[in-house]
Amino acid sequence: MAEPTVGILHPGSMGAAVAACAATNAARVLWCSQGRSPASAARAEQAGLTPVSTLHELLDQSGIVISLCPPAAAEDLAREVAGHAFDGTYVEANAISPDRAERIASLLGPNTTAVDGAVVGSPPVRGKTPTLYLSGPTAATTMVEAVFVGTAVRTRVLGTQVGQASALKVSYTAFQKASRVLAALATGMARQYEVDQELLEVAARRSTSYLAEPEYIPKVAARAWRWGPELEEAADTLAAAGLPPEMLRAAASTMARWHDAKDDSDLSVADALEQLAEP
Template sequence: MTTTTIGLLHPGAMGVTLGNSAVSAGHPVLWAGDQRSEASHDRAQSAGLTDVHTVEALVSQSDIIFSICPPHAAVTVAESVAQAGFKGIFVDANAVSTDTTATIQSIIESKNATFVDGGIIGPPAVQQDTTRLYVSGPAAGQIEEIFEETLMQGLAISEHIGDASALKMAYAAYTKGHSALLLLSRALAKANGIEKHLLNEWALSQPHLASLCEREGRTAAKKAWRFNGEMREIANTMEHSALPGDIHEGAAKIYDRLVSFQHSAEAPSVADTLEQLVKNTD
């Protein structure tokens, strides 16, 4: 096996499991820990990542760099890597539109580096067969090879840049869009004073919805600060595909109302989530 030095920007809950999968396959994984939180340092250390402190050091020592960050930061991260003179393979594995992907590709290739489009589907990779990194582009096969027999499954789907991002957008359009719609339905009932009647009807006709809403009220609200940008990236992809993006622009506004839960010590209850949705106005 050829050992590849990997740089990871940045080891959040998802990224750190990608890094750990690469480490488990025998590849050294670097990250830049300067000015990062104590939680980031703890995650990186537990995953076996090596702290080289700065982005500049990471760029100079890495063969492949993975960018995993909130959608709104994806272009800025790519610019920082390009400006540092990276010449290897840059994998953008963020939840961004095909249009944003093309922008990042242009940034990376302008410095004679190689770009690979990526999209992660599934939870953080801590169990087998739950999480897939889809990649596309001429160098996608090299990325797939890194993750052979690891918890993060790599799947090269084509040589066309944009295919992996389009797949991620299509998948999340339903999953995270559905979560927003479910919470909005219950918020509408609450705003009109008939929430208990909606819950009674759900119990009769769709008994799974109440528990699903409880779960989404906790998990989606805590991640709303990322999901709002992702919804706008989906809307952009829809519009560039000659499809209506209004639904996901609306979903972004729902998540906008919940961004205050980002720094909550615990996930909010569905009651807190609904209260936040109802009390806000555009």
């Protein structure tokens, strides 16, 4: 089988790192520079990606396209791709609900083979090895798996149904990210009553508690702009399953208080908690 050309939409921190791994086995990995920021261009260059000027060029030359973008943009991006009648494999790898993954597969049209994807773990840099979970037609998932053989991105096929990979992602998101929000709220509450150190002592007796890791709170704040929409997707999934979504919606709303902390690597615990306490 000839090595495919892969297109990445769009090279954020996760997308660029995943694309760099794909370049190990792909003929080329393309990205569209039109309308993208200097930061995106720098990431793409560092990852060794090949720039093209327009989305049409990227789609025309790619056999596989991987969509890795903020959840809120996933559907609009897929709709834009559908407008070009793309006839390859489209990996919808964003943190979205299963219903939304199925909707995107439908709007892509009959010429496009839709694969549901979900990345669990940190970007594949500095020894990190995330897993790309896949679900969809067997021939397509096999082709996507081949792109990542021998790289830091591990793959696992969950089945042939679009929506399975997204279901796993939002199920993991529901606990993994909401629990960190709850830890921040609990710490902030205790701090108001000057018992935060005592709370840490209590939490430290359970080594698996995020309450024992207050240094993680600024990292949550810096990622809130991405995690909030992911929690909304998880809430949609709970509602679709007949389960109460209010806790996750409240967690997403809480993250909105960190809107000024986007990607701030210098944020302290005190600063993050101060922002959390402001309406």
